[in-house]
Amino acid sequence: MMDIIFNMLMIFLVITAFFMVFTKDISTAVIALPIYGAILVVIFVILQAPGPAIAEAVIAAGLTTVFFVITINKTEY
Amino acid sequence: MKLLTFILTLALWFVFAGRVNIEVFLLGTIICSIISLMLADNGPKSVQMRSATKDFLLKTYYLFLVTSAFINDVFLSAVRVSRHAFEMKPSFSPQIVKLKTSLERKSSTEILANFITLPQGTLGMDIDISNKKYHIHWLDVYSEDQAEVKKAQIRKHEKLIAKLFD
């Protein structure tokens, strides 16, 4: 039963990644980035790895998005 | 005031650690004493604490009453919104209303904004802190009398908060 959840999360991950690449607006792509991080956190938890999960939650879902948003605001978009 | 902050942060430290040991207690004492010494200077401005123990017990009773009313109203309003979600044609009549409060402190007006956003089909749009006015987006107001009834519900929460924080 856990395999079905795992495969569904993998499909969701691929959908999010392709949506981030092929969209037109930059701000939309940045908004989709924390969702990508959240799916990776759940996948790491299912694979029984708490250390990479905390690192992923802090770095990819937290700090990288903040830096991207501030950088986009500094330039013209 | 400093002692209360110290006890609260030490309890939070024990919850985060997940077990009770001598080592956890020693490390927690050092860190929580530093935090309480730094933060306790700004504390009495935001929350006014009087030293009488009877008043303290009364305030904890009001705190329990406020949180219970909060959770109850969240469920009641969630049922009302979710009924709109499953209709065949969603039918609202939204409206924007101005409301003026009589609370004095800055922190208590912000807590009332939390109370407006979650319960009973309302959503706070904008606060004017200097004039103490809210712009509120109501979900379903069909007539003028219904708006008065719903304003009376907000007044009830306002009295509770005024007893707690003013």
Added chain:
Amino acid sequence: MVYFILAIVLFAILTFYRVMKGPSVPDRVAAMNAIGVMFLLVLVLLSLYFDRKVFLDVALVYGVFLFVNVLIMAKYFTKPEKGEVGD
């Protein structure tokens, strides 16, 4: 318990439609907040399913950083006027 986790993941995929087709930026930010809270609930349920206490810390850290994300996005996604650089 596994069926509940499956259902919450399905609801998250349904909410992702609003991120793909939101007309404006605040719609997308609101949908992102909803998806984040749903994955936080999934993390708590998984922690009880595997019976390991370490995974609750992951849920708590993720909740704090989700709030920081929404605050930063709401502060810096303003349209700059002509001749005015934000911040």
Added chain:
Amino acid sequence: MINILVQLFVYVFLLTGLYFLLSTAVGMIRFPDLYTRLHAGSKCLMAGGISVLMGCIVMEGIGFVSLKIIVIIILLLITNPVAIHVIARLAENYHFVPKKIAKNELDK
């Protein structure tokens, strides 16, 4: 006997939580306006989250795990209204006018 009763309480809490989360997802798709979507995103989401976490507390019993879940509930109750309010403030920068307003009192 008590075991069966606890199990039944857990299922009741989790099923009500699933109902509110489903109404969140449907409301996010079907509602026509930004502010009504924010209604779906604040109230139904908070009710669903609180009931799912209460089911977790009833299932786990008294201990450090349930204390941590109580800390998560308090964090959600404080941070989610602030987030929704901040998003409603963000919509003013885009000069966003609500679509179906019966009688607008801002003009007075």
